[in-house]
Amino acid sequence: MNILLKAAKIVDNSNKELHLKKRDILIKNGIIEKIAATITPEKETKVIVLDNLHVSVGWFDSSVAFGEPGYEQRETIENGLLTAAKAGFTDIVLNPNTNPIPDSSSHIVFLKNAAKNQITRLHPLGALTVKSEGEVLAELFDMKNAGAVAYNDFKHPITNSNLLKIALQYTQGFDGLVYSFPIDVQIAGKGVVNEDKTSTKLGLKGIPPLAEDLQIARDLLILEYTGGKLHIPTISTANAVMLIAAAKKKGLDVSCSVAIHNLFFTDDVLVEFDTNFKVMPPLRTKNDVKALLKGVKEGTIDFVTSDHTPIDTEEKIIEFDNAAFGTTGLENAFGILNQLFDLETTIDLLSKGRERYKIATQKIVEGKNVCLTLFNPDETYVFEKEQINSISKNNAYLGTKHKGKVYGIISDNEILYS
Known part of the structure; x- marks a missing residue:
């Protein structure tokens, strides 16, 4: 052609x-x-x-969830990749939140085969631990050979410090990238939103910023001890930015990302109890958003992500406490970032990140x-439900200007x- x-x-x-x-x-x-x-x-x-x-060079998203296999009612691989293509993404990294959890080479092969002949390329993450239960390391080396680009227990923290230590040591043998989701579950407890005056006013259980900061501090200390490559996905607090900046100054091989909705919204939007705004990590305060934006501009935060997470309708249109975490966002990434940053910065943010996963970046040459x-x-336009290409319609950006x-x-x- x-x-x-x-x-x-x-x-x-x-x-x-x-x-x-x-x-x-x-x-x-x-x-x-x-x-x-x-x-x-x-x-x-x-x-x-x-x-x-x-x-521009084709765009890249480091944190996308679909549903297939197991949750095709949320999103199929075919429609998910079509949604990504319509949103401008030529490459996406797929989170391991399916059923079964992709914790073996055969699961990775299935995902790669299911994405063949699609215009947007799928790069799967393998689970770090068996069934993402946090107890035993999964078949990391075999999954790498099958095409996994990194290892992540999606939205599940590694509570066992020794397991993270072993994972970082073991993956050095084949230059593997280990994820650690930043939340201390004991401190977070049953929280559903950021802990501050808004959570108190609304009567919702809060997740203190300390839950994220403490986990990151622990992870960075372990990384300093072991070496290896660590990625901290979707940070949300001002202290998280400071901790990671200090670790980078020490020369630690750590990267991090931030979800676009955590750059755009604050927890003030929760006043209507709209479950589309129930995300993990939660929306934080204006001071946190300011620090995150600064972290992006200064390069402490390596890349941004839609953190696209389709959720069943019946898991969203219920009481706030019981609703599932997550929002879709592939369709909104460009229209929102292009308001937060100048065009050149926006395109740079949407284009970078592949190197961390050893994915080739094509040039306009x-x-x-x-x-x-x-x-x-x-x-410019106002984003409406009719513009959602995902099967799931849980979207925090409905009614916002793009x-x-x-x-x-x-x-x-x-x-x-x-």
Whole structure:
């Protein structure tokens, strides 16, 4: 297939010659054939002309959950990857929250096979422990050989300190990346929201920031002792940023991420008891959000994520205390980040992170495989339920203003655009 993008403004900080330049881009059989001010299309070339067309390296999300196998009513792999593609993502890292939990090489092979022939590439995480129960390490090396990019007991902390120590020591033999979810369950107790004046006013059990900070401090001390590679997903407190910044200054191999909803909302939105805002970690205070935004800008926080988590309707439209944690967010990532940061920063945040998982990053260079996201950064709209492509409709961003429309993606020799 031959594709010609006309008058596309390239957003690519790594390529100073093309960055913010408007160019025609000719793609032949999945390879960028030519980039020039004007290209005359040959026969049998699909010419794409879109309003205010911008392109960047394909976007990447490090924390996405679907449902298949076991919870297909939440999301299937096929529809989930289609949703990601429509949202501009060419690569996603899939969380291990299915049934069965992917804790063996055969489970990883199943996920990889189920994602074949989809335009968005799926990179599975394997469970760190058997059934994510936190007692025995899973088949980490075998899962790596099958295609797992890291190990994570999704939203479950490693309560056994010695198990984390052993995991960090063992994975050094094959350069594996270990996740540790930042919450001390004893301190968090039965909390459902951030512990502060809002939780008191609403009569909801709180999760103190200390629950996150204490777990991170423990994990970093263990990492300093063992060495290895540690990733702390979706931090939410000001102290977490400080702790990780100090660890990086020591030279520890630690990375972290933040969910976009924790950058955009505060716990003030909970006044209506809307369970779409019940997320883990919980929405925090304005001071926390300010510290998180600063951490992103300064590079302490390595990358942002939608933390896309589809949940069954019957698990959301119930009493707040009993509702499940999680919100979808793939469709909202660009439109929200583009309000919080300037365009170049937004695209950088959406594009980076692959290196941590040893996933190749394609460049916008002649002769290279194509991996592009197409978008209009200036279009504004209010996000409504009809715009949710996920099977599950639990979404915290309903009714919020978005800035920036995604047209689609081109990856390898496939194209999806609206």
